[in-house]
Amino acid sequence: RDSQQADTKHLSRWKKWRRTSSKSMKKALSEVKGLSSHLVLWRHDIHSIEGKFGTGIQSYFSFLRFLVVLNFIIFILMFSFVTLPIIISKYGIFNSTTAYISPKNIDDICTIYEPSGNKGLVYFYTYLKDLLSGTGFLEVTSLFYGYYIINAEWISIMRYNLPLAYLLATFAYLALSFLWIIKRSVEGFKQHLVHDADPFQSYCNKVFAGWDFCITDPNAARLKHRSLQYELQTDLQEEKLKQKIAERRMEEKLRIYSLRIFINIIVLAILLGCFYSIYRVTVFSQENSSVSIRNDTRTDLVNLLVQYLPSMVITLANFIAPLIFSFLIRFEDYTPAFEIKLTLLRCVFVRLANIGVLLVSLWSQISDCDSDKCKPCGYNYKLYPCWESDVGQEMYKLMIFDFIVILAVALFLDFPRMLLVTHSSCKLVQWFGHKEFEISDNVLEIIYGQTVCWIGTFFSPLLPAIATIKYFIIFYVKKIVLIHTCKPAARPIRASSSNFFFLVVLLIGLLLAFIPLGISIARIPSSKACGPFRSFNTSWEVIPDTILQFPTGLQQILFGMASEAFAVPFFVI
Amino acid sequence: AYKRFSELLPKEERENACSARVPKSQILTLPELRANPFQHRICHVFSTSETRDDSMSFEDFLDMLSVFSDSATSDIKSHYAFRIFDFDDDGTLDRKDLEQLVNCLTGQGEESQLSSAEMEQLIQNILEESDIDKDGTINLSEFQHVVSRSPDFARCGGLQR
Numbered sequence: 058r059d060s061q062q063a064d065t066k067h068l069s070r071w072k073k074w075r076r077t078s079s080k081s082m083k084k085a086l087s088e089v090k091g092l093s094s095h096l097v098l099w100r101h102d103i104h105s106i107e108g109k110f111g112t113g114i115q116s117y118f119s120f121l122r123f124l125v126v127l128n129f130i131i132f133i134l135m136f137s138f139v140t141l142p143i144i145i146s147k148y149g150i151f152n153s154t155t156a157y158i159s160p161k162n163i164d165d166i167c168t169i170y171e172p173s174g175n176k177g178l179v180y181f182y183t184y185l186k187d188l189l190s191g192t193g194f195l196e197v198t199s200l201f202y203g204y205y206i207i208n209a210e211w212i213s214i215m216r217y218n219l220p221l222a223y224l225l226a227t228f229a230y231l232a233l234s235f236l237w238i239i240k241r242s243v244e245g246f247k248q249h250l251v252h253d254a255d256p257f258q259s260y261c262n263k264v265f266a267g268w269d270f271c272i273t274d275p276n277a278a279r280l281k282h283r284s285l286q287y288e289l290q291t292d293l294q295e296e297k298l299k300q301k302i303a304e305r306r307m308e309e310k311l312r313i314y315s316l317r318i319f320i321n322i323i324v325l326a327i328l329l330g331c332f333y334s335i336y337r338v339t340v341f342s343q344e345n346s347s348v349s350i351r352n353d354t355r356t357d358l359v360n361l362l363v364q365y366l367p368s369m370v371i372t373l374a375n376f377i378a379p380l381i382f383s384f385l386i387r388f389e390d391y392t393p394a395f396e397i398k399l400t401l402l403r404c405v406f407v408r409l410a411n412i413g414v415l416l417v418s419l420w421s422q423i424s425d426c427d428s429d430k431c432k433p434c435g436y437n438y439k440l441y442p443c444w445e446s447d448v449g450q451e452m453y454k455l456m457i458f459d460f461i462v463i464l465a466v467a468l469f470l471d472f473p474r475m476l477l478v479t480h481s482s483c484k485l486v487q488w489f490g491h492k493e494f495e496i497s498d499n500v501l502e503i504i505y506g507q508t509v510c511w512i513g514t515f516f517s518p519l520l521p522a523i524a525t526i527k528y529f530i531i532f533y534v535k536k537i538v539l540i541h542t543c544k545p546a547a548r549p550i551r552a553s554s555s556n557f558f559f560l561v562v563l564l565i566g567l568l569l570a571f572i573p574l575g576i577s578i579a580r581i582p583s584s585k586a587c588g589p590f591r592s593f594n595t596s597w598e599v600i601p602d603t604i605l606q607f608p609t610g611l612q613q614i615l616f617g618m619a620s621e622a623f624a625v626p627f628f629v630i
Numbered sequence: 631a632y633k634r635f636s637e638l639l640p641k642e643e644r645e646n647a648c649s650a651r652v653p654k655s656q657i658l659t660l661p662e663l664r665a666n667p668f669q670h671r672i673c674h675v676f677s678t679s680e681t682r683d684d685s686m687s688f689e690d691f692l693d694m695l696s697v698f699s700d701s702a703t704s705d706i707k708s709h710y711a712f713r714i715f716d717f718d719d720d721g722t723l724d725r726k727d728l729e730q731l732v733n734c735l736t737g738q739g740e741e742s743q744l745s746s747a748e749m750e751q752l753i754q755n756i757l758e759e760s761d762i763d764k765d766g767t768i769n770l771s772e773f774q775h776v777v778s779r780s781p782d783f784a785r786c787g788g789l790q791r
Contacts, residue, residue, distance in 0.1 A: 260759055266780050
């Protein structure tokens with residue numbers, strides 16, 4: 058600094074001023090950064106979890122925080138472009154009017170849709186039932202697709218094309234989620250590369266450069282000590298295991314490989330069993346859930362149970378399959394990191410494929426076209442006059458049931474278990490032991506919920522709001538469960554690669570969500586009785602229609618862009 | 631910087647802060663050093679006092695801050711880091727130094743220390759990675775070589791002003 062100060066005496070006044078201003082800019086920027094880090098949601102909670110339980114579990118909670126923010130933004134997107142215009146026009150703010158264009162060339166029979174919104178005096182429990190199953194009074198609200206029946210509206214002098222907005226908002230939220238996840242995973246990927254690219258250096262790196270000299274708070278220092286200790290211990294354990302694996306003899310290798318093949322076959326059989334049962338149950342539920350007679354409590358309850366049957370079977374399958382997988386994987390003798398990844402992969406497949414099977418069975422019902430059931434309208438109009446709302450209801454039920462199950466498990470399984478283990482000295486109970494926080498299970502739970510939300514948002518635009526509230530509450534529930542009932546993991550797990558892995562699995566969920574949405578938008582004819590796409594054959598047709606209304610020059614450009622010569626290199630880049 | 635240094639001195643000596651020496655106990659109350667596990671080593675390395683009591687004058691204080699600032703080159707940082715990690719001041723990092731280093735990192739207290747088997751394994755790995763001449767110790771050039779390839783050192787080896 059002395060030499061710097063000596064230099065400044067020789068500089069002109071202009072350069073002096075520039076130097077001081079750049080210094081104060083730097084200072085101001087660093088202060089702003091410091092402030093903004095305080096605004097991050099739940100920063101203190103996640104930091105303390107990191108200290109007590111390690112970075113693996115901390116990465117789960119920051120993942121949860123990411124999903125809360127993502128869902129909130131998706132909700133804002135859908136709300137402002139789809140729901141808000143309708144509310145504006147309904148209440149006539151800003152001088153707006155609406156236009157209902159009835160579908161042309163369609164049989165009148167396709168347009169009959171009478172959602173039984175509750176009229177007259179009803180019992181209170183009907184509201185509860187409707188809340189749980191998305192029928193009744195909820196069906197006619199803006200929660201579901203069926204509400205959005207207007208085609209266009211005028212706000213002052215501008216014409217707002219609602220069907221186009223609906224479709225474009227759907228694409229927008231999918232694209233936004235995709236880009237955001239990729240951005241986050243790129244950051245994690247760089248760390249992943251650094252860790253793996255130089256395995257010769259990792260110990261030295263951790264020991265010589267491990268301490269962050271910027272830590273000034275003794276609590277933070279304690280946390281850092283513990284995480285360093287965890288990391289070093291994990292690395293050492295993994296190395297020991299790798300040595301053990303390298304030293305295996307030939308016959309041991311044979312034994313282990315044949316055992317692995319056998320176990321994979323069992324896994325496949327379990328998966329097929331799940332899929333078949335979901336298919337049967339969905340078909341059964343769709344065929345037998347009818348409009349209830351209002352006065353009879355018992356059939357109402359049975360009806361509710363039948364409606365929830367697919368959700369229950371899916372949740373049961375999602376619960377049992379991971380238990381079986383984690384039991385089986387112990388026989389396969391992999392390193393802990395690989396065990397986690399493989400179990401995660403298998404469980405991911407179970408959960409996402411379950412949703413897929415549910416949707417496939419729903420569609421087989423909707424497009425069930427033998428014996429002339431769908432002649433006039435292209436889909437099974439008798440049972441499903443407004444099929445998008447029905448799909449939306451199924452997604453809604455899945456989400457609500459998932460939430461109820463998480464709360465119930467926390468309340469009725471975790472807390473009693475902790476109380477039992479601490480207070481009773483019975484040998485069997487002690488053998489169970491305290492619960493360990495299973496990261497993979499919990500991550501899959503929330504990825505499953507998120508995939509349901511992505512698929513369902515097209516059919517039920519307010520679903521992201523429900524998802525945001527759900528994840529918000531789940532954060533606190535899980536945190537309380539963690540702190541009060543779990544012991545720190547016996548096997549410390551490394552976070553940096555887990556983070557990247559969670560994002561990859563989330564991306565798989567998103568890509569899998571593209572498929573059902575793509576099929577619904579482009580293939581299955583949209584219902585003629587409800588929704589903004591009544592006057593189109595399929596939902597996708599809005600876009601070609603709108604393009605045809607553009608001036609011809611613009612049309613040429615757009616067709617050129619869409620042609621193959623251009624689109625393929627564009628996507629590749 | 632001068633202000634912070636003079637705050638550490640008791641009131642009477644504030645006027646000739648330029649020539650006074652601050653005892654070690656006062657230095658350790660600085661927030662940056664308070665939580666640092668290497669605080670004693672840092673004081674020892676930067677102190678130029680003849681009486682070996684680890685007290686620091688204003689020049690020592692400036693030295694310390696300049697080494698830890700963002701604008702110090704990585705050569706200087708690694709040189710001083712080597713001296714800080716060298717617990718027995720013999721110019722090389724041998725097994726005992728490394729053991730003390732790791733214990734500092736994982737924290738004080740019985741349950742936060744690695745077991746002796748883990749410690750052995752860890753030190754073995756560190757020496758494998760960094761000991762080029764295989765003499766069982768790490769000298770300054772080996773240390774600088776290892777640290778220059780380490781991505782975290784530049785990031786965390788700095789104190790924020």
